[in-house]
Amino acid sequence: MNQQPTRDEIRRAPKVLLHDHLDGGVRPATIIDLARETGYDRLPTTDVDELRTWFREASDSGSLERYLETFDHTVGVMQTREALVRVAAECAEDLANDGVVYAEVRYAPELHTSEGLSLDEVVEAVLEGFKAGSAGRNIRVGALLTAMRHQARSMEIAELAVRYRDVGVAGFDIAGAEAGYPPTRHLDAFEYLQRENSHFTIHAGEGFGLPSIWQAIQWCGADRLGHGVRIIDDIQVASDGTAKLGRLAAYVRDMRIPLEMCPTSNLQTGAASSLADHPIGLLRRLHFRVTVNTDNRLMSDTSVSQEFANLVETFGYGWDDLQWFTVNAMKSAFIPFDERLALINGVIKPGFAQLKWQA
Numbered sequence: 001m002n003q004q005p006t007r008d009e010i011r012r013a014p015k016v017l018l019h020d021h022l023d024g025g026v027r028p029a030t031i032i033d034l035a036r037e038t039g040y041d042r043l044p045t046t047d048v049d050e051l052r053t054w055f056r057e058a059s060d061s062g063s064l065e066r067y068l069e070t071f072d073h074t075v076g077v078m079q080t081r082e083a084l085v086r087v088a089a090e091c092a093e094d095l096a097n098d099g100v101v102y103a104e105v106r107y108a109p110e111l112h113t114s115e116g117l118s119l120d121e122v123v124e125a126v127l128e129g130f131k132a133g134s135a136g137r138n139i140r141v142g143a144l145l146t147a148m149r150h151q152a153r154s155m156e157i158a159e160l161a162v163r164y165r166d167v168g169v170a171g172f173d174i175a176g177a178e179a180g181y182p183p184t185r186h187l188d189a190f191e192y193l194q195r196e197n198s199h200f201t202i203h204a205g206e207g208f209g210l211p212s213i214w215q216a217i218q219w220c221g222a223d224r225l226g227h228g229v230r231i232i233d234d235i236q237v238a239s240d241g242t243a244k245l246g247r248l249a250a251y252v253r254d255m256r257i258p259l260e261m262c263p264t265s266n267l268q269t270g271a272a273s274s275l276a277d278h279p280i281g282l283l284r285r286l287h288f289r290v291t292v293n294t295d296n297r298l299m300s301d302t303s304v305s306q307e308f309a310n311l312v313e314t315f316g317y318g319w320d321d322l323q324w325f326t327v328n329a330m331k332s333a334f335i336p337f338d339e340r341l342a343l344i345n346g347v348i349k350p351g352f353a354q355l356k357w358q359a
């Protein structure tokens with residue numbers, strides 16, 4: 001019971017993933033297949049293992065802007081209906097094989113129209129892929145539609161999210177370089193979503209600090225924060241370990257605003273210097289609503305199980321901590337309350353209870 005969870009046990013635990021990019025989780029072999037089929041000739045290599053390593057190393061740049069350049073290659077091969085269906089189906093399969101029982105996977109429809117697909121066709125292809133990949137597996141996958149923060153299509157994408165809300169789109173997000181592109185640039189889209197009683201998360205506090213988090217929550221009305229690691233800048237820790245929260249950090253904790261934390265990704269973009277120093281340790285200790293996520297499984301060569309295993313190794317977390325992260329994530333999902341509760345009581349708690357009992 002008190003033993004540390006092993007990798008195999010962690011993989012078997014029922015897990016929840018709220019922050020995962022579809023174009024950041026494509027299988028290397030699929031990228032190579034799709035490049036061949038679609039005539040994309042800019043891949044750095046056509047060897048599967050070399051390509052896997054290339055993505056991981058190119059993403060270790062220490063800067064969000066350079067990290068994002070690697071997406072040119074995945075987005076480059078995801079421009080046809082068939083490619084999108086395949087990538088989405090394989091995403092659902094890979095997550096199910098990792099023991100994920102509920103996932104919200106995001107992508108930016110506007111990035112997949114360069115070969116003539118309409119936004120609606122993009123959304124329908126991805127939903128079809130999620131459905132095919134989930135069929136017969138113990139997983140439910142919903143989509144979050146992302147608008148790119150340096151572009152000006154957020155209103156269109158927000159409308160798309162509302163239009164497909166009853167058939168598998170769980171919510172909306174903005175992503176891309178954060179510095180210079182504050183969330184309020186897209187205020188009209190967020191206000192529209194609020195009028196529609198719709199859900200949205202905002203990447204904030206990753207490549208920029210507290211002003212971005214403050215705008216996302218207090219001005220734009222975000223339900224959750226993508227990353228949010230820089231909330232740490234509003235917390236002072238004394239030498240005896242006691243913490244003093246500033247007003248924004250206190251608000252985030254008091255209102256139980258979910259933090260979609262992605263530790264490995266943060267190390268790669270320079271948002272944190274080491275896992276031991278990652279804000280997740282303090283934020284978990286202070287009972288913020290922390291969730292654990294992958295961000296980009298390809299760029300970070302990771303999975304939810306891998307992220308959990310790293311945390312167990314670094315912070316000595318046990319089963320109760322992993323269950324706490326998981327229940328936090330399920331409570332924070334964008335599906336109806338009764339469905340979240342059914343997954344918590346019918347799948348997550350019994351799954352963890354069995355593993356704890358066996359350990």
Ligand SMILES: O=c1[nH]cnc2c1ncn2[C@H]1C[C@H](O)[C@@H](CO)O1
Nearest residue numbers: 021023071106107108146175176203
């Ligand atoms: O961690 C991230 N921060 C900001 N933007 C990101 C991150 N990971 C992926 N993206 C971008 C690149 C993708 O093309 C886009 C949609 O998934 O979202």
Ligand SMILES: [Zn+2]
Nearest residue numbers: 021203226295
């Ligand atoms: Zn992200």
